[in-house]
Amino acid sequence: MKNDIILSGVGGQGILSIAAAIGLAAVENNLFLKQSEVHGMSQRGGDVQSHLRLSDKKIHSDLIPYGKADLIVSVEPMESLRYLPWLSENGWLVTNSSPFINIPDYPQIEEIINEIMKVKNHIIIDADKIAREMGSSRSGNMVILGAASPYIDIPYSSIENAIRKLFGRKGEEIVEVNMKALKAGRNFTEKSDL
Amino acid sequence: MQKLLLLGDEAIAQAAMDAGLSGMYAYPGTPSTEIMEYIQSSPEAAKRRIHREWSSNEKTAMEAALGMSYAGKRAMVAMKHVGLNVAADGFINSAITGVNGGLIVVAADDPSMHSSQNEQDSRFYGKFSFVPVYEPATQQEAYNMIFDAFELSEKFSIPVLFRITTRLAHSRAAVELKANIPEKKLKLPSDTYQFILLPSIARKRYRILLSIFEKLKFDNRISKYNTFSDGDNRKLGVITCGIAHNYLMENYQDPGPDFPVLKIAAYPFPKDLIKDITERCEEILILEEGYPVVEESLRGILDEGKKIFGRLDGSVPRDGELNPAIVAKALGLPVSYGNDVPQIVRMRPPSFCKGCGHADMFNAIIEAMKSYGPGGVFSDIGCYTLAALPPYNAINSCVDMGASITMAIGAADAGLFPAVAAIGDSTFTHSGMTGLLDAVVKNSSITIVIADNSTTGMTGGQKSQATGRIKSICAGIGVEPDHIRVITPLRKNHEENVRIMKQEFDYKGLSVIIATRECIQTATRRKKTSTPCE
Numbered sequence: 001m002k003n004d005i006i007l008s009g010v011g012g013q014g015i016l017s018i019a020a021a022i023g024l025a026a027v028e029n030n031l032f033l034k035q036s037e038v039h040g041m042s043q044r045g046g047d048v049q050s051h052l053r054l055s056d057k058k059i060h061s062d063l064i065p066y067g068k069a070d071l072i073v074s075v076e077p078m079e080s081l082r083y084l085p086w087l088s089e090n091g092w093l094v095t096n097s098s099p100f101i102n103i104p105d106y107p108q109i110e111e112i113i114n115e116i117m118k119v120k121n122h123i124i125i126d127a128d129k130i131a132r133e134m135g136s137s138r139s140g141n142m143v144i145l146g147a148a149s150p151y152i153d154i155p156y157s158s159i160e161n162a163i164r165k166l167f168g169r170k171g172e173e174i175v176e177v178n179m180k181a182l183k184a185g186r187n188f189t190e191k192s193d194l
Numbered sequence: 195m196q197k198l199l200l201l202g203d204e205a206i207a208q209a210a211m212d213a214g215l216s217g218m219y220a221y222p223g224t225p226s227t228e229i230m231e232y233i234q235s236s237p238e239a240a241k242r243r244i245h246r247e248w249s250s251n252e253k254t255a256m257e258a259a260l261g262m263s264y265a266g267k268r269a270m271v272a273m274k275h276v277g278l279n280v281a282a283d284g285f286i287n288s289a290i291t292g293v294n295g296g297l298i299v300v301a302a303d304d305p306s307m308h309s310s311q312n313e314q315d316s317r318f319y320g321k322f323s324f325v326p327v328y329e330p331a332t333q334q335e336a337y338n339m340i341f342d343a344f345e346l347s348e349k350f351s352i353p354v355l356f357r358i359t360t361r362l363a364h365s366r367a368a369v370e371l372k373a374n375i376p377e378k379k380l381k382l383p384s385d386t387y388q389f390i391l392l393p394s395i396a397r398k399r400y401r402i403l404l405s406i407f408e409k410l411k412f413d414n415r416i417s418k419y420n421t422f423s424d425g426d427n428r429k430l431g432v433i434t435c436g437i438a439h440n441y442l443m444e445n446y447q448d449p450g451p452d453f454p455v456l457k458i459a460a461y462p463f464p465k466d467l468i469k470d471i472t473e474r475c476e477e478i479l480i481l482e483e484g485y486p487v488v489e490e491s492l493r494g495i496l497d498e499g500k501k502i503f504g505r506l507d508g509s510v511p512r513d514g515e516l517n518p519a520i521v522a523k524a525l526g527l528p529v530s531y532g533n534d535v536p537q538i539v540r541m542r543p544p545s546f547c548k549g550c551g552h553a554d555m556f557n558a559i560i561e562a563m564k565s566y567g568p569g570g571v572f573s574d575i576g577c578y579t580l581a582a583l584p585p586y587n588a589i590n591s592c593v594d595m596g597a598s599i600t601m602a603i604g605a606a607d608a609g610l611f612p613a614v615a616a617i618g619d620s621t622f623t624h625s626g627m628t629g630l631l632d633a634v635v636k637n638s639s640i641t642i643v644i645a646d647n648s649t650t651g652m653t654g655g656q657k658s659q660a661t662g663r664i665k666s667i668c669a670g671i672g673v674e675p676d677h678i679r680v681i682t683p684l685r686k687n688h689e690e691n692v693r694i695m696k697q698e699f700d701y702k703g704l705s706v707i708i709a710t711r712e713c714i715q716t717a718t719r720r721k722k723t724s725t726p727c728e
Contacts, residue, residue, distance in 0.1 A: 010542065023199055023366065033199065036365040038308070039224055039654070044577060046544035061444035062365035062437075065518035067530030081539045087532040102545060104585075107538040115536040 001031070001153050002057070004064045006083045007050040009075035010100045011043035014141045017166065018073065019050045021145060024162035025154045026054045036062040045102050047079055054154070073148040075127070075141050076100045077112045084119070092121040094148040094189070096140065098128035123147055123189050130184050139181035146185025156186065200369045202362035203228035205333040206272075206300060209340035211238060214375040216267035216295070217245040219255035221624065222653035223274030224309035225363035226302035230272060231656070242377070248650075250659045251595070251624040252277035256284040256299065263297040263353075264389055266381030268344055272300040275316050280595065280625070282319070285353070289323040290391060290399045292351035294383045296344035299325075300356040302363050305484050306515035309360075309652075311575070311594065313513065315484035316357045320461055324407040326416060327355045327461040329436035333367040335419075335459065341372065342415040349413070350406045359483050361515065362437050411462045419459040422467050424474075427453040431475030432525075433468065434458065435488055438481035441521040463488060472500050479524060480504035483516050546580055551711030552645055554691075555683035556581045556588045559616065559643065562695035570610055574598040574626075576618035577651040577713075589616060596625025602640040603633050612699040615642045619660035620650040627667060633704050634672040641698045642706045645683075647713035655716040668706045677705035684711065 005022070009015045019035055026033045036051040051064045066085050072093045074080030080095035087093060095116060099109050116122055127143035142163065149159055163182060167175045200208060207229045210218065218239075220230040233239045233246045245262070249255035252273040262269035273281060278301045285299060301316035320327035328343055330336035336358065343354040387395050410416055431454040434442050439457045443450070456471045458464065472478055472492075478500055480489040489504040503509035509524045510516070519529045546553045556578070559571065573579055573589035574597060581588040591601055598615035606613040617626050622644050633640055646664055650656040660667070668678050679698060681691045691709075698705040 011544065012547075027197075027199055027368065032368070034365055034367045036361060037201070039228070039364050043654075044544040044547060044580065044652070045542075047542040059367075060440045060447075061518050062361050062367075062440065063517050065444065065522070065530060067532045069532070078539055079542075081536050084533040084535055085531055088530075089532075091532075103540060103542055105540050107540065111538050115538060119533075 001055060003054040003071065003153055004069045005052040005054070005071045005073060005152070006064060006069045006086050007052060007073050008079040008083055009048060010079060010102065011046050011048045013075045013100065015048060015050055015075060018075075018141050018145045019052055021159060021162045021166055022052060022054070022152065022154070024165055025158040028158045028161060029154055031056060031154075032059045034059045034062050047082060049083060071148060071151050073144060075144050077109065077116060077124075078107065081112065081115055087119070090121065092123065092151045093119045094123040094125070094144065094151065096127040096144055097124045098126055098140070123192060125185065125188050127185065130188070131181055134177070134180055134184065136177040136181060139178050142178045142181035143185040146182035147189045149182070149186050150189050195373075196371045197368050198371065199366055200333055201228055201364055201366050202330070202333050202336055202358055203302070203364070204232045205337040205369045206340060206356065206358070207232035207236075208369070208371065209337040210268075210270045210298065211236065211244065212372060212374050213341045213344050214268050214377045215244055215270055216377045217259060217262035217269040218272070219245075219249050219259045219269065220272040221249050221252050221255055221277060222650045222656045223277050223302070224653055225304060225360040226272045226274045226277070226300060227653045227656065228363070229300060248657055248659070252281040253284055256281035256288070259297060259299075260284060260288050260291070260293070263293040263295040264383065265295065267295040267378045268297075269295060270298045270300065272302070274310065275301050275303040275314050276310060276312065276594070277301070278316055278319055285319065286323040287391060288353045289325045289403055290396055291389045292399065292403070293347055293353055294351070294381070295378050296347040297353040298340065298343050298347065298356050299353055300358065303357060303359045303484055305359055311592070313484070315487060316355065317461065317484065317487045320355045320357075324403050325353055325355050326410050327357055328419070329357045329459050329461070330362065331437050331439045331457070331459060333362070333365070333369050336362065337369045337371070339419065339460075341375070346410075346413060346415040350410065352403070352406055357436070359437060359515070361483075407462065411464060416460040416462075417464065420464040420467055421457050422471065423455050423457075425451055425453040425455070428475050429453070430477050430479060431456070431471040433471065433478060433480045433488060435482040438483050438516055438521070441516050441518050442481060444518045445522050445525060445527055458488065463491070468492065477501040477503065479509065481510065481516065481521060481524070543583055544580060545583065546577070547714050549714045550577070551647055551683040551709065551714070552578045552581065554685055554688065555643065555645055555709045556586050558683065558688060558691040558695055559614065560586065560588050561692045562699055563614070566612060566699070570605070570612055571614045571616060572598040572601045572605070574615075574617040574621045576621050576645070577647075578616060578618055578645045581616070595621055596629050599626050599629035599633065599640070599642055602642070603629065603636075603638045606639045611639060613640045614699060615640060617642065617644055618651070619644060619646040619648060619664060620658040622664065623658070623660040623667070627671060630668065630671050630673070637703050639702050640704060641695075641701070643695075644706065644708045646708050646710040648710070649713045649716045651713045651715065655713060655719065664708050668708075673704060673706050677701060677703065678708070679705070680708045680710060682711055683709045
């Protein structure tokens with residue numbers, strides 16, 4: 001088993017909590033894990049990415065080689081495209097469709113969606129909208145994680161356990177909201193990938 | 195034993211605590227910041243009352259750590275690579291004094307300059323100061339090495355340099371913990387002259403240091419980290435340093451390389467092993483994260499021996515961080531590649547957060563400077579350096595901590611008027627105060643704008659030594675009270691702030707404007723933690 005995952009977004013969008021959830025779930029399944037993060041300057045509204053590698057064998061490089069990622073998980077649509085050089089031929093791209101616009105020359109969202117559609121295996125989900133509809137606009141990243149979860153070789157229950165651990169100290173209500181967001185994302189992918 | 199999922203930085207911090215650390219000293223700097231943060235948030239450290247306060251800068255941190263070591267206890271000091279330049283005086287002389295309690299100096303290098311002004315390789319400092327250097331490849335190796343580093347430090351009475359790079363500092367992996375070692379007891383050095391570097395004593399100490407350096411490579415705590423693995427294919431031998439080893443192995447998963455590999459992770463380098471692999475193999479490839487330190491030594495000036503590939507002949511790029519593809523290419527292996535980035539994808543540089551006070555401050559500076567023309571704003575290291583980017587384009591320099599004030603002094607000496615320095619609160623107490631004293635003494639015609647957001651912002655909001663003290667520091671150093679102005683950088687105060695800036699820019703003498711408004715990030719975090727239901 002080997003899952004090489006690139007998480008992408010804009011500094012401050014919370015990709016590190018997605019990484020933390022997958023990381024905890026991987027540990028529960030006794031997998032090897034390496035997860036490279038971006039700290040520092042880019043976190044101020046710049047593009048950020050995390051290389052997350054899971055395997056049942058020893059992992060050497062902290063970085064995923066080009067063309068070897070099994071999955072790109074992005075909380076921002078334009079950012080999902082920035083990492084295509086890493087995506088393997090049969091890899092999946094799972095991305096939010098809601099843009100985060102903090103630059104003056106942000107392209108038309110239609111153009112971005114067009115480019116994403118050119119990727120052989122893709123899931124485009126309006127995670128912000130789904131999160132809003134559930135009354136928890138801040139759990140969009142958990143919707144995305146749910147949408148990506150069918151492509152991660154870890155039992156879904158382990159990811160749920162990880163979310164319980166991550167949000168547990170914030171109270172049962174916050175845990176439930178994030179569980180619902182996760183499930184909504186997963187349902188979306190299961191329906192669209194028939 | 196217990197296993198934890200830790201960043202490289204955190205593995206170092208956890209190891210130091212487990213190895214009996216009594217004092218941690220640091221100034222925040224990417225990618226080293228999380229070492230201190232981990233210890234500050236550790237309940238174990240709180241229980242043991244490990245000293246874990248931020249220092250004003252890397253030099254004060256280094257010296258405080260040396261003081262802890264003088265008193266017989268184990269101390270660690272952490273900084274980013276350029277921080278070691280600031281701490282260099284104390285660091286290099288600490289090799290001459292030697293240590294009493296174990297002393298580890300962590301320098302976190304930033305090849306590719308993800309968050310830095312240069313990509314200097316701290317291994318040079320090891321050679322320069324005759325200090326052993328550890329360069330771990332993995333989080334687990336970093337954890338294990340800390341125990342050996344403390345032992346080595348105490349056995350030879352020498353500080354140990356611990357060099358990591360961004361990728362290891364900020365990558366997480368499982369780390370298996372070891373049994374804890376109790377903290378050392380207070381115990382003064384047996385030689386009461388050891389730490390007095392009068393020339394007569396320093397000469398003796400230096401000779402001792404030189405003889406220690408010769409012995410280090412024979413010690414198991416160094417030699418066990420430099421490992422040789424043989425292979426039948428003797429055409430090429432590969433020497434890796436630190437994390438470069440991971441990228442080599444990534445390219446030879448199963449069954450592993452069929453050629454000899456020498457993995458170097460501790461210095462002074464293993465001359466016998468290097469000789470051995472070069473004798474065995476027709477050609478040598480050297481993979482180093484950072485400068486070609488080992489490669490330059492191996493080539494020498496004549497470079498007439500064995501065929502060597504590395505950064506100096508272009509087999510590996512001369513600058514920047516390594517990755518699996520660069521290493522594959524150097525080995526002549528095929529490099530995989532996904533699809534190109536579509537042309538519509540735009541650059542997304544970092545920028546001021548929404549609602550950041552620095553933005554309002556620079557809007558005022560830009561307007562107040564309009565009548566003078568461009569070129570007169572010297573800036574410094576911090577979030578506010580982002581004012582270099584559009585739409586602001588508001589600053590003309592960013593060199594090193596504190597250089598805004600001192601460069602403004604020099605430019606004013608040359609006749610530039612007005613010369614404005616823009617510096618953050620934490621940078622000001624790090625290295626700006628001495629420059630301010632220079633300006634006071636000669637009454638330089640400069641205006642210093644201190645962007646006081648009451649935190650060390652760029653590194654994630656650590657406590658700033660300056661908080662609540664800037665005005666009294668400026669007055670205490672001798673700035674005329676009438677020319678210490680305090681403003682609040684808010685859009686609604688724009689006209690007033692521009693007026694005050696114009697007045698002070700026009701003034702033919704030294705003035706300080708303190709633009710005080712809390713960092714939007716720390717303010718938000720503070721509000722969140724004070725409402726428990728969130």
